[in-house]
Amino acid sequence: MMKQIGLYVHIPFCKQKCAYCDFSSYAGRECDMERYICHLIDEINERASKEYQIDTLFIGGGTPSLLPPDLMEKLLSALHSSFFFSPDAECTCECNPGTVTKDFLTILKQNGINRLSFGAQASQSGLLSLLGRIHTWAQVKESVDMAHQAGFENINLDLMLGLPEQTVEDLSETLDAALALSPFHLSCYGLIVEEGTKMYAMVESGKWHLPNEDTEREMYELCRKRLTDYGMIQYEISNFALPGHACRHNTDCWSRKEYLGFGCAACSFLDEKRYQNPSNLDDYLSGKAPEIIPISREDARFESIMLGLRMMKGVSLSQFQAMHGVELMDIYGERLQKSFSLGLVVLQDGYLRLTRKGMDVQNAVLVELL
Numbered sequence: 001m002m003k004q005i006g007l008y009v010h011i012p013f014c015k016q017k018c019a020y021c022d023f024s025s026y027a028g029r030e031c032d033m034e035r036y037i038c039h040l041i042d043e044i045n046e047r048a049s050k051e052y053q054i055d056t057l058f059i060g061g062g063t064p065s066l067l068p069p070d071l072m073e074k075l076l077s078a079l080h081s082s083f084f085f086s087p088d089a090e091c092t093c094e095c096n097p098g099t100v101t102k103d104f105l106t107i108l109k110q111n112g113i114n115r116l117s118f119g120a121q122a123s124q125s126g127l128l129s130l131l132g133r134i135h136t137w138a139q140v141k142e143s144v145d146m147a148h149q150a151g152f153e154n155i156n157l158d159l160m161l162g163l164p165e166q167t168v169e170d171l172s173e174t175l176d177a178a179l180a181l182s183p184f185h186l187s188c189y190g191l192i193v194e195e196g197t198k199m200y201a202m203v204e205s206g207k208w209h210l211p212n213e214d215t216e217r218e219m220y221e222l223c224r225k226r227l228t229d230y231g232m233i234q235y236e237i238s239n240f241a242l243p244g245h246a247c248r249h250n251t252d253c254w255s256r257k258e259y260l261g262f263g264c265a266a267c268s269f270l271d272e273k274r275y276q277n278p279s280n281l282d283d284y285l286s287g288k289a290p291e292i293i294p295i296s297r298e299d300a301r302f303e304s305i306m307l308g309l310r311m312m313k314g315v316s317l318s319q320f321q322a323m324h325g326v327e328l329m330d331i332y333g334e335r336l337q338k339s340f341s342l343g344l345v346v347l348q349d350g351y352l353r354l355t356r357k358g359m360d361v362q363n364a365v366l367v368e369l370l
């Protein structure tokens, strides 16, 4: 029987480095795009197999929409000739407003991409420029319009909350502006200030001020209320979708389904091992081999809970049993007692899930399990 897996492809090029970004992404390296795609295609050909059935493809970055259309076409045709895609595979490409062209969208459409994810972030120009984004909200609208005209309906917008100087009113305005574009999916990510970024330096030096915890919680509740009132379903801590449009690729990752990753910083997960490609672009281009990281039985079980609790439905007890050969409650029952008694987790319909209260202190629940 064919093994069902997902594919991830990383495109590390960006026009400009955003203030908060610690992803593997490079500004000013457009001259390496062609060489990078050749390496990617070699890597794809090496792993080519018709024993896999591809259920999901996610092309992320970086800024995939910065690639010239002919390079994107080469990449997509290499993927399709190396792997067997299910007829209903979910195939997503990340795009950044201000970089999308009609030709690029046409190539995506002709080569099986059926879902787009735009990094929109906030509707206020001041916040976008503080974040170091290259676009305006007018360009978000223009890109989404272009995508609709090219025949894409399944569109996600990434939004951010908890930004320096962002108010609850700013977020409310952003949510309205985003919903006006009729997305099928919204990801509302809380800002994480990563060490080594410009954001970190500005916050540490006191030049930029983060909203306090209460304001951040108010922002999160606003997202939950506004989006569920609109008819979206919250299916993960930060993700909301119209019924039937949850992102399958991410849901599969949170369920520990296997995947192959291509490109610098990409990771593959197969047979309880991770294959971590070098995160540095030059190391990748020089052909440095991936690091192979075996996952212990204990780590695998913990991962199932850690990832599963991100989802509103929680961790399936039967899937846990099938994956690990033991009952979840036999392994973790005792360590979960405190979280049960504090009302942070519940067992319901064969799933272990966080309560609303538990979602605010997810890390504390996980620490009890370690």
Ligand code: SF4
Pocket: 013, 014, 015, 016, 017, 018, 021, 022, 023, 025, 061, 062, 063, 096, 119
């Ligand atoms: S566009 Fe995305 S990947 Fe590129 S620098 Fe900004 S946050 Fe990082």
